[in-house]
Amino acid sequence: MRKKITIAFIVVFLILGAVFGIGALAKDDDITPREMANRVENAIKEVLGDDVKKQTETVVAGTLKYADKEGNTINYHILKTTYYEADPNEVKGLNVNALGVLFNPESAISCKEMKIKDWDAALYEFEEISYLCWTDTPEASYVLEYNPNAIPDEEIIKMAESAEVPEK
Numbered sequence: 001m002r003k004k005i006t007i008a009f010i011v012v013f014l015i016l017g018a019v020f021g022i023g024a025l026a027k028d029d030d031i032t033p034r035e036m037a038n039r040v041e042n043a044i045k046e047v048l049g050d051d052v053k054k055q056t057e058t059v060v061a062g063t064l065k066y067a068d069k070e071g072n073t074i075n076y077h078i079l080k081t082t083y084y085e086a087d088p089n090e091v092k093g094l095n096v097n098a099l100g101v102l103f104n105p106e107s108a109i110s111c112k113e114m115k116i117k118d119w120d121a122a123l124y125e126f127e128e129i130s131y132l133c134w135t136d137t138p139e140a141s142y143v144l145e146y147n148p149n150a151i152p153d154e155e156i157i158k159m160a161e162s163a164e165v166p167e168k
Contacts, residue, residue, distance in 0.1 A: 055086040058098040058141075072150040074159070077102060077143040091138035093120035098141045099133055116160045123153060132156050 061080040067073045079098045081088075091097075094113075099105050108124040115121060121134035130148045135141040142163070144156050 053085040055084060056097070057082045057084070058101050060101060070150070072147060074151065074156070075143075075145040076163070077145065079141040079143065081139050081141070083138070088138035091135070093135065094122055094133060095135040095138060095141045096122075098135070099124075099131070099143065102143055102145070103131060114157075116157070121160070123157075130156070132160050134160065 058079055058081040060077055062078045064076040064078075065073060066076070079095075079101060081095060081098045096105050103124070103126075105111070105122075105124055108126055110125045112123040112125075113120070114123065116132075116134040119134045119136050121132065124131045124133065125148065128147060128149065130146060130153065132144040132146075132153075133141060142160075144160055146156055
């Protein structure tokens with residue numbers, strides 16, 4: 001069984017490579033991310049069968065960009081997760097899986113867990129960029145992306161604590 005799954009994943013990656021390769025060579029610049037996602041989903045179903053069901057989908061619903069007069073920027077990302085087969089009640093605290101649309105939390109140099117208002121939060125630190133993240137519902141997560149060498153963590157935490165979460 002394990003060998004079949006491994007072979008299936010290799011085939012999926014080969015198919016994805018072919019799709020991306022053909023897409024890079026094609027002159028059609030009108031392909032949307034949604035169309036590419038549909039192509040990948042169809043390739044996965046073709047290899048693994050109809051038993052494979054979409055669990056969740058997380059998208060960046062919006063990004064607000066702030067900059068000071070020195071050119072230091074803060075990106076405020078709003079992530080929206082849609083649940084298909086997965087149960088949103090399984091998400092407790094910070095929705096770490098949703099953060100993967102922006103960065104890989106496991107590759108952070110450090111992670112400091114904390115609270116933003118009453119929500120579970122974490123500060124993920126990388127070489128030259130940090131992400132302060134929190135989740136208020138399984139469907140909505142928020143991320144402040146910034147350069148910690150230009151803007152102190154304490155200021156970003158204050159900003160997050162004063163942020164108004166959009167009405168649902």
